[in-house]
Amino acid sequence: MSGVSRAEVVTVAVAELFRDDGEIVASPMGLVPSLGARLARASFAPDLLLSDGQAYLVDADGVIEGWQPFRRVLDTVVPHGRRHVVMGANQIDRYGNQNISAIGEHARPTKQLLGVRGAPGNTVNHRTSYWVPRHSTRVFVENVDVVAGVGHDNAAKAGPAAQRYHDVHRVVTDLGVFDFAGPDHAMRAVSLHPGVTAEDVVAATGFDLDCTAVPDTRLPTDEELRLLRDVLDPDGLRDREVRR
């Protein structure tokens, strides 16, 4: 199909994260993850539960179908595990450790970020994916400065209680889709977006990354494009978050 933007390919790739999730709470953080989750619910994942970003669960028509204040999220939704969060990341390493806390030495950071937020609890309790709007060596680093989201190596080191429900699933960036099915749970490419080369990705990643024999990320269907363009994001905000 002609005229499909990178942002549209990416949004469909985020939607694909939720395929087969069933009747769980999808918690997308940020614009593209939210569009992706709503696209999934409007097409192949109709049972997903989605919050309005405040205290309500809302169905596809915007009707309030439930109450989910922050306390309930932390007390039961996260520990109960029927949830798939898509968080942002200031840094990610090859084993899926993620940082949203601070850059530099934690005692006196060069840049204070959000803090660890719910990342430690999310990553040891339920499926977690990440969204990176600009794939670069600043984000994909050899070692993250603060482990907020727990990667596969640190979950293993922390023992069975940390590993039992640990499920760092995938990373979607503006260049491709990645998982942690490489040797020792190293990150590896699942697909690259049409027009992206393995060299582009390797150059933008601060650690060795297997990009061999990787297919293109699938294009949106006509129906997905219609939903995205006419229903979910008629103002085209997606193109402001994904520029290349």
Added chain:
Amino acid sequence: MADKRTTVDDAVAELRDGMTVGIGGWGSRRKPMAAVRAILRSPVRDLTVVSYGGPDVGLLCAAGKVRRVVFGFVTLDSIPFDPHFGRARESGEVEVTEYDEGMFGLALQAAAQRLPFLPTRAGLGSDVPRLSPELRTVRSPYADGEELLAVPAMPLDVTFVHLNRADGRGNAQYLGPDPYFDDLFCLAARRRFVTAERVVSTSELSGSGPVQSLLLNRSMVDGVIESPGGAHFTTAAPDYGRDEPFQKHYVDNAKDPERWPAFVDRFLSGDEAAYQAEVRRFAREVAA
């Protein structure tokens, strides 16, 4: 029946240097900002501030009131970062205890239940235990034998929360969509102060929302302060939403140390009534 109505300055006068102070709300939502402003006017310092952090943390850091912040995040919601908190961290002015959001709630809950700790999975494998080396794990005595993080109770000396309605005896009500953790803050604290948009009779209180909205009962509150606009510039839905132009003005000034003193002169150098009057004037300027 005790009439617990007081003033925000009298409540803040109970603070002593070095105390641990809990601040209710969440991010830039239903924060007891009038109480924060009263702390800014007071001489108290070296506080340990326990907060799901927003501009409360930023303002207290900017005024040099804070020795330690216990937090899971500090954010202004519509604007990701608070510039004052960032500067305080990047200059090493404040110490921090940084918890996962769920750990933070469990620490309050443990204090509320008078337990030494509560177990959780959250934090395992992350840098939270590395950065707070006093944290310990606990092993399940049952067949699973799981080793979990033991989040220590976080008792508070004093706490401030802001609700929509209260009566003079300390029953208090939230009318927005989320109670946040304000009841736990009160249960975890030795002295508990609630500011409210309006102080009404008990019958009006119980008549103005479902019974589930009565978040605090009078055994959980020591002082009640009527403070219309007391959460400004954070949300106090349904009474008002966030004052986004003012929050942006706060951030723009907070980013620039040369501009900040003028903001303090204009908004933070008088009492709460002077603040509210200046905020109304600011709103007219923005509208003009």
